[in-house]
Amino acid sequence: MTEKWQDDPEYVGYIEDLLATEAVQKLANYTQHVNSTRLEHSLSVSYYSYKLAKKWGGDARATARAGLLHDLFYYDWRTTKFDEGSHAYMHPRIAVKNAEKITELSDLERDIILKHMWGATIAPPKYKESYIVTMVDKYCAIKEASEPVTENMRRRWRQWFPKKQSI
Numbered sequence: 001m002t003e004k005w006q007d008d009p010e011y012v013g014y015i016e017d018l019l020a021t022e023a024v025q026k027l028a029n030y031t032q033h034v035n036s037t038r039l040e041h042s043l044s045v046s047y048y049s050y051k052l053a054k055k056w057g058g059d060a061r062a063t064a065r066a067g068l069l070h071d072l073f074y075y076d077w078r079t080t081k082f083d084e085g086s087h088a089y090m091h092p093r094i095a096v097k098n099a100e101k102i103t104e105l106s107d108l109e110r111d112i113i114l115k116h117m118w119g120a121t122i123a124p125p126k127y128k129e130s131y132i133v134t135m136v137d138k139y140c141a142i143k144e145a146s147e148p149v150t151e152n153m154r155r156r157w158r159q160w161f162p163k164k165q166s167i
C-alpha cells in the first residue's frame, strides 16, 4: 500500500473525518487481496484516484472520499454468498448503504462507489471520476495480490546480481 497520503495535507483534509469513524477503521480487520487489509486497499485506491482526479481536472475531494468508501462492507468475500446477486454486484450497493450512515453522498460519490466493479458489472460509470476509481481499483487489486511474488523476485535478483563493488 502507499503511505504517501499521510504527507499530503490536502488529501488528509478531504478524508480525515471519514478515516476517524469506526465504520472505516473496522476495515483493518478484513483481508482484501492476499497481503493487504481492506483499509490499506481503500486508502491506496482513494489516494491514487485523488491524484489522477487532480491531474485530469476532476473533483479530487469527491474522488478521495468515495474512493475510501468504495469497499465499505464487512464480510469475507471469499466465503459469503448472496441469493440476490454476485459479490461484484452486491458489495458496491452494501458500501453505498454503509457510507450513507456516516456521510452524505453526492450523486458523483454514489456513482463512484456503485460503479467501481464496472467490467464485472454491466452499468457503465456516469462520470470521469468513476472511471478513474474503477481503473485504479483494478490496478491496486493486481498490485496487492502480486506483491509477495514480486518482492520475492526482487530479493532473488539482488542476491544473484549484487551491486558492483568498486575495484
Ligand SMILES: [Fe+2]
Binding pocket: 070, 071, 091, 116, 117
Ligand atoms: Fe470492491
Ligand SMILES: [Fe+2]
Binding pocket: 041, 045, 070, 071, 137
Ligand atoms: Fe476495491
